[in-house]
Amino acid sequence: MNLLLLGGPLFLGRAIIESALAHGHEVTTFNRGTTNPALFPEIEKLHGDRKDNLEALRGRKWEAVIDTSGYLPTVVHTSAELLADAVEHYTFISSLSVYASTATMGLDESAPVGRLADETVEEITGETYGPLKALCEQTVEQIFPGRALNIRAGLIVGPHDPSDRFTYWPTRVARGGEVLVPVRPDFLTQQVDVRDLADWIVRMSEARKAGVYNATGPDFPLTFGEVLDICKQVNGSDARFIWVTEQFLADEKVGAWIDMPLWIPESDSDFAGFSAINCGKAFADSLTFRPMAETVRDTLAWAATCPADHPWRAGLKPEREAELLQKWHSR
Numbered sequence: 001m002n003l004l005l006l007g008g009p010l011f012l013g014r015a016i017i018e019s020a021l022a023h024g025h026e027v028t029t030f031n032r033g034t035t036n037p038a039l040f041p042e043i044e045k046l047h048g049d050r051k052d053n054l055e056a057l058r059g060r061k062w063e064a065v066i067d068t069s070g071y072l073p074t075v076v077h078t079s080a081e082l083l084a085d086a087v088e089h090y091t092f093i094s095s096l097s098v099y100a101s102t103a104t105m106g107l108d109e110s111a112p113v114g115r116l117a118d119e120t121v122e123e124i125t126g127e128t129y130g131p132l133k134a135l136c137e138q139t140v141e142q143i144f145p146g147r148a149l150n151i152r153a154g155l156i157v158g159p160h161d162p163s164d165r166f167t168y169w170p171t172r173v174a175r176g177g178e179v180l181v182p183v184r185p186d187f188l189t190q191q192v193d194v195r196d197l198a199d200w201i202v203r204m205s206e207a208r209k210a211g212v213y214n215a216t217g218p219d220f221p222l223t224f225g226e227v228l229d230i231c232k233q234v235n236g237s238d239a240r241f242i243w244v245t246e247q248f249l250a251d252e253k254v255g256a257w258i259d260m261p262l263w264i265p266e267s268d269s270d271f272a273g274f275s276a277i278n279c280g281k282a283f284a285d286s287l288t289f290r291p292m293a294e295t296v297r298d299t300l301a302w303a304a305t306c307p308a309d310h311p312w313r314a315g316l317k318p319e320r321e322a323e324l325l326q327k328w329h330s331r
Helices: 012-022 073-083 129-143 168-175 194-206 224-235 246-251 280-284 292-303 318-329
Strands: 002-006 026-031 044-047 064-067 089-095 148-153 178-182 211-215 240-244
Touching (some): 002 012, 012 026, 012 194, 064 073, 089 194, 148 194, 168 224, 168 292, 178 318, 194 211, 211 280, 240 318
Parallel strands (some): 002 026, 002 064, 089 148, 148 211
């Protein structure tokens, strides 16, 4: 398969390139050439800007395109329209954030998506990100009717993750000692290893699958406590988990998801089902998952290669965690 990737080799794009090459496909990338430009010297690299410079794509043909970099419907429309007669199949990487509400557990692909009061808005914020992605999905389907695959991805984890959201926990547990953790061990969490997601996306592209798929995992209920236990088993640390209350975290202004990755407060009923999305359709179409221990081990190995001054984007800084632990114990 001759494959075009719209996006750079940062995280998911990198894994898709690796998977496609492993499957024997030819890969061409289109991006600005600013992210990891030295990676994959064996592939063709076209440069431009999706907003105003698509000249490198004109007059070319590919069997399939995978779009990992579409966030604004106007930009997606321009590139999709240009490629409408140049590719057979279009895969758009969307997000579970498209749903109007995740208050209900077990949402499937038929659930309503969020909408913008003004669909001309192009500022990406926490409120507009999901509805804009939903409009991008609709744009692709309009231009590629019956030839479009929309993947609503959840939290993507594993090596090379620039967000550090999942990476925080394996690395923090590896340091050992008392680890401040949110609320209780039995709340549910969902995530998918970037390599599992990339392999599945490539297979779905090969098969020219169309439609909308939720895509996160694993394919069984997973609790946060189990994730932490796996982290501890993999690195053999002496970590001791100190479960603190939601009220304590609120009083100390510890933010969910960023300060405490993977955690969503139970008091926020709007997100009660965010970590219990129904992905049965993807499972039935062969989305599979490696053992969590493998993801943790490989994430730790990658994190060990990061420079000492790596600016962690998620999780508590050691000084802040120590301060919070002291306050918790001295209540």
